[in-house]
Amino acid sequence: MNRVLxxxxxxxxxxxxxxxxxxxxSTPPTAVPTPQAVACTRLPDAVLPxxxxxxxxxxxxxYCLPRGERVxxxxxxxxxxxxxxVHASGDGVLAPTSTGVMTAPLxxxxxxxxxxxxxxxVLTSGTASGATWKVTVxxxx
Amino acid sequence: xxxxxxxxxxxTALAAATMLAASPAGANELAPxxxxxxxxxxxxxxSGNLAYKGGNVVTSPTVYVVYWGSQWGSxxxxxxxxxxxxxxxxxxxxxxxxxGDTWSNSQTQYCQGVAVGTTQCNGAGTAVGHPAxxxxxxxxxxxxxxxxxxxxxxxxxxxxxxxxxxxxxxGDNVQIIVDVPQGLxxxxxxxxxxxxxDHTTTGTGADLPYTNMPYVxxxxxxxxxxxxxxxxxxxxxxxxxxxxxxxxxYAETLTDPxxxxxxxxxxxxxxxxxxxWIASGQGASSIISLNGANFAVQSxxxxxxxxxxxxxxxxxxxxxxxx
Numbered sequence: 001m002n003r004v005l006x007x008x009x010x011x012x013x014x015x016x017x018x019x020x021x022x023x024x025x026s027t028p029p030t031a032v033p034t035p036q037a038v039a040c041t042r043l044p045d046a047v048l049p050x051x052x053x054x055x056x057x058x059x060x061x062x063y064c065l066p067r068g069e070r071v072x073x074x075x076x077x078x079x080x081x082x083x084x085x086v087h088a089s090g091d092g093v094l095a096p097t098s099t100g101v102m103t104a105p106l107x108x109x110x111x112x113x114x115x116x117x118x119x120x121x122v123l124t125s126g127t128a129s130g131a132t133w134k135v136t137v138x139x140x141x
Numbered sequence: 142x143x144x145x146x147x148x149x150x151x152x153t154a155l156a157a158a159t160m161l162a163a164s165p166a167g168a169n170e171l172a173p174x175x176x177x178x179x180x181x182x183x184x185x186x187x188s189g190n191l192a193y194k195g196g197n198v199v200t201s202p203t204v205y206v207v208y209w210g211s212q213w214g215s216x217x218x219x220x221x222x223x224x225x226x227x228x229x230x231x232x233x234x235x236x237x238x239x240x241g242d243t244w245s246n247s248q249t250q251y252c253q254g255v256a257v258g259t260t261q262c263n264g265a266g267t268a269v270g271h272p273a274x275x276x277x278x279x280x281x282x283x284x285x286x287x288x289x290x291x292x293x294x295x296x297x298x299x300x301x302x303x304x305x306x307x308x309x310x311x312g313d314n315v316q317i318i319v320d321v322p323q324g325l326x327x328x329x330x331x332x333x334x335x336x337x338x339d340h341t342t343t344g345t346g347a348d349l350p351y352t353n354m355p356y357v358x359x360x361x362x363x364x365x366x367x368x369x370x371x372x373x374x375x376x377x378x379x380x381x382x383x384x385x386x387x388x389x390x391y392a393e394t395l396t397d398p399x400x401x402x403x404x405x406x407x408x409x410x411x412x413x414x415x416x417x418w419i420a421s422g423q424g425a426s427s428i429i430s431l432n433g434a435n436f437a438v439q440s441x442x443x444x445x446x447x448x449x450x451x452x453x454x455x456x457x458x459x460x461x462x463x464x
Contacts, residue, residue, distance in 0.1 A: 046294070047294075047327075047329025047333050048333075048334070049294040049337075050339075056332075056333075098400060098401035098409030098410070098411070099409055101337045101339055101393075101411075102333075102338075103386045103389045103413065104414075105360065106362065106363050106368075108332075110333075110334075112409070
């Protein structure tokens, strides 16, 4: 058992299928973390009104968003490029909302999301040249 | 950017692992999603036509401009305006009226007082107003204060309220434009936005739409400098952003003065967002004439363009005469 507990985090980091862990975790239920267990850091300061903070293409990792508040995303592409519209996974944890208050600079792809329910969502985007961006947002009331 | 992408890709494994660990059984956080490799930056954005959300529109537009801070000049005279933005902006709004303005006229198709979800007013409700004459209600050099070097959102709102008190106005038919002096960059200007509009409340609790208008030419091409070929129009390419961005925010305030309770599409885009930075084809930004004076503008979204399919237009005389 001790060996299994040591191996599971490593397996996760290597993106190995969770099957092996699931089998081991069935014995101690606490081995499967709940969404509340995801460590997250404070969002960078907001630049627009009514926002809890912002993310750019420079951010990676996991960020905390209080439930009911808004996170703004600004992805700036290299000259002549453009990030695709930002996609949020997470079954409604994040609800897209209006970016309409501003004129974005040329080459900037904006997106705004409200933390709708407690949980974890992943924001992603990419460029035609193959660059990708991904950030985890942890919504908590 | 490439380096950022590589860093992001490297971090993706950890983030993905975090998600795997965090996801309940059966969750699909890492499911692949479609990414269009042929995304066109110069196309319309957002999704579908604008729809009414139940709030106010501007039925009788009046624009007030405050030059925020002694950095603009002393007394009541603007003296520090190296790019000439203040007179250009003022002239733009002073010419946006009547039959000589077929640019902002497209927004008169939107209205208030109709069912939420309406996309075609067809004469129902109360329409967005189109000024019959110069819509500028006043300008004010607020040289009694110094605009702070670090400008946050609440400070801009406070200056708008201060200006509204000076002019003695409030309500959704008022647009207060807060002009930030040259050389100062409100947080996020140039990198995250060129300008934005919002609303606040006055001391009496009345609604007050306002616009944060930085010194746009400080941002160069990122905020519209030389975006449109000027030819022999007399337009100065270096300051095109003043009217392209300023016009974007003006039109959005007309149709959505208290964001997002007016007219927005299903993704939250307003009329200007859907048509921003179109370089060619239908709805391309261009030089237009407003009552005989030329200005660079972007197009605005028209729900009744193309038989109701919607599209970006720079000229609108009627539903059947627009382009």
